[in-house]
Amino acid sequence: MKNIIEIKDLRFSYPAEEGKEPAEVLKGIDLDIKEGEFTAILGHNGSGKSTLAKHMNAILLPTSGKVIVDGIDTADESRLFELRQQAGMVFQNPDNQIVSSVVEEDVAFALENLGVPYEEMRRRVDEALRAVNMYDYRLHSPAQLSGGQKQRIAIAGIIAMEPKCIILDEPTAMLDPRGRKEVMAVIRKMNREKGVTIVLITHYMDEAAQCGRVVVMDKGRIVLDDTPRAVFSHVDKIKKIGLDVPQVTELAWELKKAGYDISSEIITEEECVNAIKKLFEKEQEK
Amino acid sequence: MAILETQELTYVYSPGTPFEKTAVDHVNLKIEAGEMIGVMGHTGSGKSTLIQHFNGLLRPTSGKILLDGEDIWADKKKIRDVRFKVGLVFQYPEYQIFEETVYKDIAFGPKNMGLDDAEIKRRVLETAHDIGLKEELMERSPFELSGGQKRRVAIAGVMAMEPKILILDEPTAGLDPAGRDMILGHIQAYHKRTKNTVLIVSHSMEDIAGFADKILVMNKGSLFCYDDTERVFSRAEEIAEIGLDVPQITKVFIELKKQGLDFGKDVYTMEYAKKLLLRQLSAKEVK
Numbered sequence: 001m002k003n004i005i006e007i008k009d010l011r012f013s014y015p016a017e018e019g020k021e022p023a024e025v026l027k028g029i030d031l032d033i034k035e036g037e038f039t040a041i042l043g044h045n046g047s048g049k050s051t052l053a054k055h056m057n058a059i060l061l062p063t064s065g066k067v068i069v070d071g072i073d074t075a076d077e078s079r080l081f082e083l084r085q086q087a088g089m090v091f092q093n094p095d096n097q098i099v100s101s102v103v104e105e106d107v108a109f110a111l112e113n114l115g116v117p118y119e120e121m122r123r124r125v126d127e128a129l130r131a132v133n134m135y136d137y138r139l140h141s142p143a144q145l146s147g148g149q150k151q152r153i154a155i156a157g158i159i160a161m162e163p164k165c166i167i168l169d170e171p172t173a174m175l176d177p178r179g180r181k182e183v184m185a186v187i188r189k190m191n192r193e194k195g196v197t198i199v200l201i202t203h204y205m206d207e208a209a210q211c212g213r214v215v216v217m218d219k220g221r222i223v224l225d226d227t228p229r230a231v232f233s234h235v236d237k238i239k240k241i242g243l244d245v246p247q248v249t250e251l252a253w254e255l256k257k258a259g260y261d262i263s264s265e266i267i268t269e270e271e272c273v274n275a276i277k278k279l280f281e282k283e284q285e286k
Numbered sequence: 287m288a289i290l291e292t293q294e295l296t297y298v299y300s301p302g303t304p305f306e307k308t309a310v311d312h313v314n315l316k317i318e319a320g321e322m323i324g325v326m327g328h329t330g331s332g333k334s335t336l337i338q339h340f341n342g343l344l345r346p347t348s349g350k351i352l353l354d355g356e357d358i359w360a361d362k363k364k365i366r367d368v369r370f371k372v373g374l375v376f377q378y379p380e381y382q383i384f385e386e387t388v389y390k391d392i393a394f395g396p397k398n399m400g401l402d403d404a405e406i407k408r409r410v411l412e413t414a415h416d417i418g419l420k421e422e423l424m425e426r427s428p429f430e431l432s433g434g435q436k437r438r439v440a441i442a443g444v445m446a447m448e449p450k451i452l453i454l455d456e457p458t459a460g461l462d463p464a465g466r467d468m469i470l471g472h473i474q475a476y477h478k479r480t481k482n483t484v485l486i487v488s489h490s491m492e493d494i495a496g497f498a499d500k501i502l503v504m505n506k507g508s509l510f511c512y513d514d515t516e517r518v519f520s521r522a523e524e525i526a527e528i529g530l531d532v533p534q535i536t537k538v539f540i541e542l543k544k545q546g547l548d549f550g551k552d553v554y555t556m557e558y559a560k561k562l563l564l565r566q567l568s569a570k571e572v573k
């Protein structure tokens with residue numbers, strides 16, 4: 001598989017305030033993301049994860065280093081539109097992303113700007129609304145929708161552009177558990193069925209556990225990059241940087257520390273249940 | 287005697303229009319003084335409408351709210367006093383900060399209560415300490431602070447009024463795990479010092495499991511349950527069904543029980559799960 005995103009020694013500082021040294025937010029990031037991958041970028045507030053995400057569709061440009069998305073250097077201003085069509089971005093607050101008073105018009109907004117012909121636009125908008133399970137609401141006003149529904153409309157607006165890659169910056173942070181589940185289901189479906197590359201910025205470890213790959217950031221650097229299983233097995237390290245691991249992972253880790261024979265790579269409830277049952281069966285045999 | 291009581295509390299939005307909706311439906315509730323209570327319910331369950339009645343922001347369509355045994359709407363002019371006694375911290379309270387300095391922002395509520403300067407100062411500094419804001423921040427502009435600090439300033443502003451009942455609507459929304467643990471820890475410190483009643487609204491049982499005395503769950507406008515934390519957790523499966531998050535660890539122990547490994551206890555914290563399993567495992571070894 002070829003890389004859709006290539007980041008080479010990316011450094012970034014926000015402009016310095018008067019009399020102060022500029023603070024470096026990204027301190028040398030090297031990261032390649034393959035086409036069709038489902039990657040979570042996990043980190044606490046201030047770790048640089050959102051800053052990194054904003055480099056992936058040229059909202060921010062590197063202070064030094066390079067970011068290449070689908071073969072386009074993000075610093076190449078002449079190809080900015082092309083780049084943003086291939087890498088769509090969804091933000092945290094659904095209310096800040098809705099521009100129209102009718103759902104389907106909102107989803108069509110970017111397509112209208114791109115000058116997509118009517119028939120084609122109609123097809124893409126309907127498809128996108130179906131993909132996020134919001135087709136029945138196409139003539140509703142977004143103002144009357146729940147946060148989870150609004151966020152799915154925002155995602156539909158991106159899907160309608162048919163990008164190769166969607167970057168989501170904490171899309172569920174302001175949603176309730178039901179809204180979070182709805183949004184995660186839509187993201188997973190886009191990845192699985194359409195092969196869209198997903199970069200999910202989050203601090204929810206349960207969301208990261210559903211991804212194929214987890215990149216953990218701390219203080220502007222990548223500190224872990226592996227499968228969720230392998231990443232969460234570093235319970236100590238992850239807790240030290242202020243993040244959680246799934247409770248089932250932590251429980252297994254505690255049992256292992258106490259000398260019991262249990263895997264340190266447990267991330268689902270089912271695995272945990274089976275592992276605990278096995279422990280008790282073993283003890284009985286002794 | 288209960289500090290706060292609701293009797294058949296009902297609230298209907300837009301009555302008489304096609305948008306008519308009963309948001310709170312005949313809720314009867316008694317809250318004892320000094321308790322730490324978790325309030326849960328998904329979006330649209332009526333929990334926000336309910337708590338907005340507790341300090342008189344909303345007036346019931348029917349039914350009553352008693353504060354210290356008195357109907358808060360008996361004398362409309364006294365509703366201002368109710369708002370001093372019951373402090374409400376909204377979601378994302380950092381958007382409500384407006385003063386020039388942190389000190390002035392926290393002092394705004396106490397000042398409105400007509401307290402003298404010495405008392406205001408005591409309250410500002412004590413609550414700032416509870417919520418983990420250092421004294422050197424007091425003269426800074428609140429707008430220079432980090433998001434988490436701003437939120438703590440906003441919470442301190444309500445705490446400084448020393449309300450008998452403090453209600454916080456999702457105080458940890460949008461925070462990362464470290465920020466969440468910090469805010470919850472500070473709220474516990476405040477509760478411990480003042481012994482005032484505290485209600486925390488949350489979507490997540492995991493957040494409040496560790497320290498709430500009681501949990502109140504709203505569903506579809508009705509009171510689903512209001513009971514000791516342990517008893518509410520013994521109904522974890524029903525609670526998951528109404529769309530709320532149940533701790534992963536609780537789900538694991540429910541499944542183990544189904545598969546024949548019953549430890550006879552409901553588990554809702556990591557700490558307890560670990561102790562329970564280690565004890566059971568070592569007991570087996572002895573045999």
